[in-house]
Amino acid sequence: MGLQMAALPQAANFVAVSLIIILIWTPVFIDAVLRLKGKIAKKNNPNGEKIEFLRQDNGRCHKSVDIVAKLHPPEIIKKPQNQGVRVGGVASFYCAARGDPPPSIVWRKNGKKVSGTQSRYTVLEQTGGVSILRIEPVRAGRDDAPYECVAENGVGDAVSADATLTVYEGKHSE
Numbered sequence: 001m002g003l004q005m006a007a008l009p010q011a012a013n014f015v016a017v018s019l020i021i022i023l024i025w026t027p028v029f030i031d032a033v034l035r036l037k038g039k040i041a042k043k044n045n046p047n048g049e050k051i052e053f054l055r056q057d058n059g060r061c062h063k064s065v066d067i068v069a070k071l072h073p074p075e076i077i078k079k080p081q082n083q084g085v086r087v088g089g090v091a092s093f094y095c096a097a098r099g100d101p102p103p104s105i106v107w108r109k110n111g112k113k114v115s116g117t118q119s120r121y122t123v124l125e126q127t128g129g130v131s132i133l134r135i136e137p138v139r140a141g142r143d144d145a146p147y148e149c150v151a152e153n154g155v156g157d158a159v160s161a162d163a164t165l166t167v168y169e170g171k172h173s174e
Contacts, residue, residue, distance in 0.1 A: 073156025074103035078130070080149050080163035085138045091165050093133040095149030103153035105131035110145050140167045 078096035085091045097103045107114040107123055114133060116123050120143075124132040129151075135143055144167040152158035 070100065071155045072098075072100040074099035074151040074153050074159050076149065076151055076159050076161045079161035080133075080147060082163045082166070084166040084168055086168045086170055087140045088137045091135040091138050091143070093147055093149070093163055093165075094130065095133075095151075095161065096128065096130045097149075097151035097159070098129050099151070099153045099155065101153050101155070102129055103151040105129070106150045106152075107131070107133045108148040108150060111148070114147075135165070138165070138167050140169055143167055 074097050076095065076097045078094060080093035080095050083091055083093075093107070095105055095107075097105055105125070114121050114123065120135055120137065120139075122134040122136075124134065126132065131149065133147060133149075144165055146162050146164050148160050148162040150158055150160045
């Protein structure tokens with residue numbers, strides 16, 4: 001009997017420590033699961049469906065119903081056009097996209113992102129989802145290439161449209 005009594009305080013300590021660990025980690029675990037489930041639910045239900053799941057609030061779980069906003073994948077509504085420009089001239093490609101949330105537009109040349117830090121390349125973002133890629137002055141052998149407008153907003157797949165710049169030798173006429 002003495003042996004069993006001595007083991008009881010150790011067992012009680014083990015249970016107490018286990019309870020403390022469970023109470024500390026359970027809210028964190030539940031919160032992580034709920035955040036993950038909320039992201040999955042929003043990503044998988046873009047049509048404004050009701051989504052029910054438990055949500056943690058100050059250590060207590062509550063059932064909640066979320067209405068997910070209607071989300072729309074990006075769509076290019078104005079595609080860049082092929083153009084021919086003389087050496088030393090200016091080339092401007094226009095692209096417009098819509099979606100919900102509004103998509104961001106990235107320009108690519110030969111499949112590589114065009115950097116705004118390149119002095120001859122300027123990317124202008126305008127209202128209404130319009131993006132303009134301006135190249136000045138155009139150089140032969142360097143700028144004649146396919147250019148691509150890529151729109152993405154995290155809903156569905158990114159979409160793209162491309163156009164080719166052809167550079168002509170000769171003097172630039174005004």
